[in-house]
Amino acid sequence: MASSNGGARAGITGLARALGLVWSAGRYHLLGYGTLTLLEAAVPVATAWLTKHALDTIVDPAPGTSVLIVAGVGLAVTGVVISVLPHASGYLTAELGRRVGLLAQDRLFAAAERFVGLRRFEDPIFLDRLNLAQQAGGSTPGQVASGAFGIGGSVVTVMGFIGSLLLVSPLLAAAVVIGTVPAVFAEWNLSRQRTAMMWRVSPAQRREFFFQQLLTSVQAAKELRLFGASGHFRQRMLTERRTANKEGRRMDRREMLTQSGLSLLTAAVAGACLLWALFAAARGRLTAGDVTLLIGAVAAVQGGVAMLVNQMMQTHQELTMFDHFLAVVDSEPDLPVREHTAWALPLQWDIEFRDVWFRYSPEHPWTLRGVSFRIHRGQAVGLVGRNGAGKSTLVKLLCRMYDPDQGSIRWDGVDLRDMDPADLRRRVGVVFQDYMEYDLTAAENIALGDLDNPHDRRKIVVAAQKAGIHHKLAALPHGYDTLLTRMFFGATETEVTDPDNGVVLSGGQWQRLALARALLRDERDLLILDEPSSGLDAEAEYEIHQTLRSYRQGRTSLLISHRLGAIRDADVLVVLDQGRVVERGTHAELMTTGGVYAMLFTMQAAAYQAPEPSAAP
Numbered sequence: 001m002a003s004s005n006g007g008a009r010a011g012i013t014g015l016a017r018a019l020g021l022v023w024s025a026g027r028y029h030l031l032g033y034g035t036l037t038l039l040e041a042a043v044p045v046a047t048a049w050l051t052k053h054a055l056d057t058i059v060d061p062a063p064g065t066s067v068l069i070v071a072g073v074g075l076a077v078t079g080v081v082i083s084v085l086p087h088a089s090g091y092l093t094a095e096l097g098r099r100v101g102l103l104a105q106d107r108l109f110a111a112a113e114r115f116v117g118l119r120r121f122e123d124p125i126f127l128d129r130l131n132l133a134q135q136a137g138g139s140t141p142g143q144v145a146s147g148a149f150g151i152g153g154s155v156v157t158v159m160g161f162i163g164s165l166l167l168v169s170p171l172l173a174a175a176v177v178i179g180t181v182p183a184v185f186a187e188w189n190l191s192r193q194r195t196a197m198m199w200r201v202s203p204a205q206r207r208e209f210f211f212q213q214l215l216t217s218v219q220a221a222k223e224l225r226l227f228g229a230s231g232h233f234r235q236r237m238l239t240e241r242r243t244a245n246k247e248g249r250r251m252d253r254r255e256m257l258t259q260s261g262l263s264l265l266t267a268a269v270a271g272a273c274l275l276w277a278l279f280a281a282a283r284g285r286l287t288a289g290d291v292t293l294l295i296g297a298v299a300a301v302q303g304g305v306a307m308l309v310n311q312m313m314q315t316h317q318e319l320t321m322f323d324h325f326l327a328v329v330d331s332e333p334d335l336p337v338r339e340h341t342a343w344a345l346p347l348q349w350d351i352e353f354r355d356v357w358f359r360y361s362p363e364h365p366w367t368l369r370g371v372s373f374r375i376h377r378g379q380a381v382g383l384v385g386r387n388g389a390g391k392s393t394l395v396k397l398l399c400r401m402y403d404p405d406q407g408s409i410r411w412d413g414v415d416l417r418d419m420d421p422a423d424l425r426r427r428v429g430v431v432f433q434d435y436m437e438y439d440l441t442a443a444e445n446i447a448l449g450d451l452d453n454p455h456d457r458r459k460i461v462v463a464a465q466k467a468g469i470h471h472k473l474a475a476l477p478h479g480y481d482t483l484l485t486r487m488f489f490g491a492t493e494t495e496v497t498d499p500d501n502g503v504v505l506s507g508g509q510w511q512r513l514a515l516a517r518a519l520l521r522d523e524r525d526l527l528i529l530d531e532p533s534s535g536l537d538a539e540a541e542y543e544i545h546q547t548l549r550s551y552r553q554g555r556t557s558l559l560i561s562h563r564l565g566a567i568r569d570a571d572v573l574v575v576l577d578q579g580r581v582v583e584r585g586t587h588a589e590l591m592t593t594g595g596v597y598a599m600l601f602t603m604q605a606a607a608y609q610a611p612e613p614s615a616a617p
């Protein structure tokens with residue numbers, strides 16, 4: 001557990017970082033806001049004194065009308081100031097919030113971009129933190145700054161009124177201050193309990209959020225309806241809500257009881273002070289103005305102290321949330337990227353897997369166990385293996401989404417670890433098994449494959465032609481500019497009201513689009529296709545493979561497919577089994593050795609040639 005010293009130091013660092021962020025987002029707004037807050041805090045003290053002088057001069061006009069005029073004008077000015085200030089500081093808070101939100105978002109997502117690999121995105125604890133950081137980043141720095149100034153303002157108000165009480169009656173001042181001590185401890189305690197309660201219920205709230213998403217998700221809608229599972233998940237969602245409500249209710253009751261007790265104590269102290277002040281005034285020891293000042297000051301000190309404690313706890317809570325933001329922003333890159341990396345030059349000779357061992361974490365079993373093979377330049381390599389053999393993992397390593405735990409992958413002899421991942425990835429075109437379907441236009445979906453030339457429509461069309469999706473895209477209501485989603489249904493007003501915008505493609509059509517994205521850049525050194533035709537009909541699959549066959553001629557490529565007929569004419573087939581390369585050779589060679597490949601190929605071929613089931617009588 002962190003020591004309280006460590007906690008205080010972390011709190012101060014967090015506060016300084018939050019204020020630093022707000023300062024960078026808008027220093028003049030921050031200074032303006034700080035000044036207004038302090039002014040707002042000082043005005044009630046000034047008002048109380050001006051009122052006292054005005055009343056005293058009315059009761060005893062000896063000091064002269066000039067005092068009355070000054071007090072009257074002063075009260076008018078403070079009245080105007082107090083009615084205008086909240087609007088001005090409200091505007092500054094909102095503007096600061098907007099600026100800080102923008103800056104914090106930029107820093108957070110820039111930090112997420114630094115994670116060039118996948119490990120962080122597969123770590124549930126980190127994902128949780130990222131999620132909280134997103135919630136925290138936009139608003140908490142601004143709220144921390146407001147809290148800090150609010151605390152400063154409350155201190156000014158409370159000290160101003162305690163000073164006023166001291167001037168009128170030191171004894172009374174001491175009594176009021178002592179009377180607030182129980183409130184300070186009780187409020188502090190309640191705030192801590194509320195913070196603890198919020199942490200306790202946060203898992204239930206996240207689960208509730210998950211069920212909410214599930215119940216409204218398009219992807220889940222089919223199955224939920226088919227299995228009649230909506231009611232089941234609705235109940236689970238409500239159970240989570242009830243759990244959170246139960247905790248909230250318990251806390252609210254505790255607060256109600258404690259605060260009622262505190263209010264009684266506060267009222268008793270205030271009442272006693274009032275009685276004392278009235279008796280003192282009756283005996284001529286206090287003026288009418290003194291009494292008014294005392295009544296106002298006692299209430300202001302009592303209310304101000306309670307507010308101060310609340311603001312401190314709230315700021316503490318905001319700082320705890322802000323910690324998540326800082327943790328993400330300060331995270332080290334997930335893959336070591338050397339300061340001086342080797343250029344990923346065009347492939348000259350080969351890519352070599354040299355005794356590659358890899359597992360997703362020390363708790364997981366080895367996924368790749370000493371994999372060694374080469375992909376020569378210009379060679380079409382087919383990767384074959386049963387489910388879970390490690391094929392997609394190997395592709396992810398080849399794109400340096402992870403580094404091998406042992407061994408290395410070498411691009412013309414250079415270890416991928418010595419290359420800048422972004423540089424390497426520019427040389428590689430990939431269609432992943434779980435490719436993305438972007439809720440963008442058809443052209444944008446393809447153009448993402450080469451953002452260096454995003455507006456080259458001719459290249460986009462050529463890529464779509466190669467992937468066999470050009471005719472479909474050209475025939476869409478707005479051609480390549482048609483949105484491939486019903487989600488946004490357009491970004492502009494015209495698009496929103498255009499019923500022709502927003503088209504839903506089939507799975508196979510999306511797959512062709514993903515292929516077009518990978519084919520957009522002709523000059524890629526390596527094309528990786530992980531199950532590029534799994535969603536295609538037989539005719540489309542045949543066409544795509546014909547296209548790919550001619551495209552792969554003389555190009556370096558790695559093709560993964562369970563449809564062995566589509567892969568059989570690769571220059572070399574590499575068979576993975578349980579993370580090891582167990583066979584290597586051409587189709588003809590592997591068929592004669594009678595190993596895993598021959599067995600899989602024969603089973604698949606036999607299924608196509610199986611006799612017709614006998615007709616029912």
Ligand SMILES: Nc1ncnc2c1ncn2[C@@H]1O[C@H](COP(=O)(O)OP(=O)(O)OP(=O)(O)O)[C@@H](O)[C@H]1O
Pocket residue numbers: 122360364367385386387388389390391392393394433
């Ligand atoms: N992100 C991950 N975290 C932990 N384990 C993983 C992860 N991704 C894959 N694995 C595991 O690694 C092993 C290899 O998976 P991989 O996806 O590479 O197999 P594959 O050969 O591509 O299988 P398929 O033919 O089914 O696509 C599997 O046992 C899988 O459970």
